[in-house]
Amino acid sequence: MAPEALAHVLRPLQSLFRPERFPALLVGLHVSDDAAVYKVTDDVAVIQTLDFFTPVVDDPYDYGAIAAANAMSDVYAMGGEVALALNICGFPPTLPAETIAEILRGGAEKVLEAGGALAGGHTVDDEEPKYGLAVMGLVHPNRILTKGGARPGDLLALTKPLGVGIIATAAKGDAADPAHVPPAVASMKRLNRDAARLAQQVGVHACTDVTGFSLLGHGYEMAERSGARLRFHVERLPFVDGAARYADEWLFPAGTCRNETCFGRHVDFAPGIPDEMRQLLFTPETSGGLLLAVASEKVDRLTAEFTGAGQPIWIVGEVATGQGIETVA
Known part of the structure; x- marks a missing residue:
């Protein structure tokens, strides 16, 4: 179900489960x-x-x-x-x-x-x-980690490469290079357990996983809940092998258009970012990594802890004042 349609059908339920009646429900319909x-x-x-x-x-x-x-x-x-x-x-x-x-x-x-x-x-x-x-x-x-704690000045970290969604779509259509499929499958099968433990060990301000709403969709949810603006640097974003190729061939799943329709108005792209990359950043991911907002003074420790544990991590952007998402080259 598209994000807007889902929000519409859930809205009437909120009045049935008001926080004052269920104080033990720390995260629910009112704080999704x-x-x-x-x-x-x-x-x-x-x-x-x-x-x-x-x-x-x-x-x-x-x-x-x-x-x-x-x-x-x-x-x-x-x-x-x-x-x-x-x-x-x-x-x-x-x-x-x-x-x-x-x-x-x-x-x-x-x-x-x-x-x-x-x-x-x-x-x-x-x-x-x-x-x-x-x-x-x-x-x-x-x-408890939530989407809503990102603060201006925080840096954004990602714990898995993007692009597994378009690899899976290409594979379904028998259009994928066989060499591109196993790394994507391995990424999707990898648990976020170690990444979450390390994030808790160092301390982060906000966390979400990147799945069906895409990097930009889930990023917008973090920005909206935090009352801040997220800025992603395209050149820093990691992708599984083959993702850019299939984007150039426009092998996007239907969910890409749904995500763009829902979240596109909240995203500002810098001139020069090609349409294929814009679409790829709206493409759904499956079992993607964690998107973390971490204080800048903790980033060196975070990356060191991840590297020491053999876990991948990329610093892909920062949190700024404002609203929505900014994507720069």
Whole structure:
């Protein structure tokens, strides 16, 4: 569902769940973020989220692992750890049992890697395969990360390369170079767990994961929640191999246009940034990395901690006063 349409249908529900009636709901419909957060005790808050989608790759095991990593990413974006997960499944009756088993195995092993327990789930018949997870995470109420804390002067860091969405689209159309697919799959399967732990260790002001709304869409959400302006430098943005090529060939998924329609009016592009790059920055990502806003005096420590842990990180922009998104060369 497009972001604007989603906001429209959720708006009437806000009056049913007012914050004063549910004071333990720290993050919900009135303070939307990557996941809901409910305070249980002074030391424990529950993070609740779910996500599922149709196949983005042909291999069933990889599909299950990517879908699981994507679903759990919201827990990491909120600063927590995965505790429990349930399968969400929609499969055609004609889909071989062996294929279903591989999808579920991919998801289960990814939950195990995250340190969580898979405790069951629910399955329905569907014409097209759909798989994902409902996930419960845990976090200390004082250590919740949200989109809304970015401050002017902060620097912006990204923990995974962009472009996996257009690689997956090219692969679906048999237009992808076979050499470009495995690195994109590996990126989508990689958990954001270590990145979130390092971000918590150093301390960051804001965090979100880059998924279906694209870098610019999720970046705008951070800017809007923070009351600030985000500036991205195109030359600093990392991309998986092949992404620029398929952008030049205009192999964009339908979600690119939806994101541009919704968020485009909030984005200012510097002259000289080509249309292909503009579209690529509106292209949905799957199981993307974390976008972090960190105080400038902590950036050297952040990059050192990531490098020491063998985790990639790129400094891709900064937070300024104002509104919306600015994209410069």
